[in-house]
Amino acid sequence: xxxxxxxxxxxxxxxxLEQLFALRPDILGGPMxxxxxxxxxxxxxxxxxxxxxxxxxxxxxxxxxxxxxxWRQILPDEAELSDxxxxxxxxxxxxxxxxxxxxxxxxxxxxxxxxxHNCAVYCRFCMRKRKVSRSESAPTLHQRNAAxxxxxxxxxISEVILSGGDPLSQSDEILYSILSELKRMDHLSSIRIxxxxxxxxxxxxxxxxxxxxxxxEPITVVTHFNHAQECTEQSARAIRQIRRSGCLVLNQxxxxxxxxxxxxxxxxxxxxxxxxxxxxYYLHQCDEVQGVSHFRVNLSRGMELQKELRxxxxxxxxxxxxxxxxxxxxxxxxxxSYFVQKSPPEFKxxxxxxxxxxxxxxxxxxxxxxxxxxxGGESI
Ligand code: SF4
Numbered sequence: 001x002x003x004x005x006x007x008x009x010x011x012x013x014x015x016x017l018e019q020l021f022a023l024r025p026d027i028l029g030g031p032m033x034x035x036x037x038x039x040x041x042x043x044x045x046x047x048x049x050x051x052x053x054x055x056x057x058x059x060x061x062x063x064x065x066x067x068x069x070x071w072r073q074i075l076p077d078e079a080e081l082s083d084x085x086x087x088x089x090x091x092x093x094x095x096x097x098x099x100x101x102x103x104x105x106x107x108x109x110x111x112x113x114x115x116x117h118n119c120a121v122y123c124r125f126c127m128r129k130r131k132v133s134r135s136e137s138a139p140t141l142h143q144r145n146a147a148x149x150x151x152x153x154x155x156x157i158s159e160v161i162l163s164g165g166d167p168l169s170q171s172d173e174i175l176y177s178i179l180s181e182l183k184r185m186d187h188l189s190s191i192r193i194x195x196x197x198x199x200x201x202x203x204x205x206x207x208x209x210x211x212x213x214x215x216x217e218p219i220t221v222v223t224h225f226n227h228a229q230e231c232t233e234q235s236a237r238a239i240r241q242i243r244r245s246g247c248l249v250l251n252q253x254x255x256x257x258x259x260x261x262x263x264x265x266x267x268x269x270x271x272x273x274x275x276x277x278x279x280x281y282y283l284h285q286c287d288e289v290q291g292v293s294h295f296r297v298n299l300s301r302g303m304e305l306q307k308e309l310r311x312x313x314x315x316x317x318x319x320x321x322x323x324x325x326x327x328x329x330x331x332x333x334x335x336x337s338y339f340v341q342k343s344p345p346e347f348k349x350x351x352x353x354x355x356x357x358x359x360x361x362x363x364x365x366x367x368x369x370x371x372x373x374x375x376g377g378e379s380i
Pocket of ligand 1: 128132164165166
């Protein structure tokens with residue numbers, strides 16, 4: 001096996017500080033070695049709850065000298081251990097809308113099915129930290145069959161979203177058996193695969209995987225690029241393979257403090273996505289998950305950013321800025337027609353019910369934004 005093989009990438013992931021340094025000897029003696037060693041407490045303190053893991057490929061994208069958007073997404077932070085703002089591991093109530101283990105049925109016509117709790121890279125802002133990165137909590141064969149049976153017998157369901165963890169951490173054989181079963185259900189009009197593999201391990205998109213997609217198309221593949229630095233030639237090749245198999249490719253990203261919360265960062269990402277043939281679909285407000293509040297951008301700032309982008313960019317490049325309402329209220333656009341100006345702020349969902357969200361983090365709270373942290377970043 002070699003670096004171009006996805007299994008090699010997964011088997012050779014850095015899971016400890018020493019493995020990280022072994023994969024990136026070029027940072028030894030420089031500012032990033034100091035920065036990373038200073039995070040020993042964060043590495044130790046978060047290990048039992050949400051693991052550290054990164055592929056050699058994704059790690060190679062990180063800067064040699066500065067804490068860039070790649071490092072910020074993968075390095076444990078002490079702020080994860082002392083999050084007093086968000087206290088819930090599952091604020092979207094995904095676990096309490098689960099008719100069978102591993103499948104959330106929240107909207108009448110859609111189900112979200114967690115095919116794996118493994119990912120190539122563990123993103124520190126992950127909204128499913130409560131179970132992702134723990135391989136022992138992955139669904140069993142019995143649970144997979146129960147989920148298939150549930151979908152088969154509920155004809156009101158028209159869309160199945162395969163998510164995780166990363167569903168593409170399953171083998172092609174398992175994916176084929178699941179997808180072909182779903183394709184046989186004539187009440188389903190849409191199957192979506194949500195995956196970050198084209199970003200963190202593009203080697204996963206092999207010719208045989210693409211052939212499998214071609215046999216099953218149309219399927220919608222939703223990727224998760226957060227920053228233009230992730231849009232490499234390898235990723236573009238992976239996207240090309242998926243598109244040539246007849247699938248629609250969309251991208252969802254998360255608005256992340258210090259990573260992509262500037263006009264420049266958003267515009268560069270959107271343009272790179274379009275260059276690869278990916279339609280920017282959703283920009284998510286970071287969820288109120290315990291241990292991620294240091295990534296959160298306040299809502300008014302997020303809305304202002306959207307306004308700035310709308311004026312300067314073609315409509316096709318603009319994702320919809322959305323918030324997933326705490327308590328299982330569902331996803332709504334962050335705009336004035338859904339927003340109820342109150343303290344704490346509230347949103348109306350698709351049924352007109354009101355859901356309170358966490359109050360905005362005050363401006364000038366001292367946290368870094370992408371515009372401050374990346375060279376050439378543009379202030380909003
Ligand atoms: S790839 Fe997705 S599910 Fe996996 S850690 Fe990242 S955000 Fe979470």
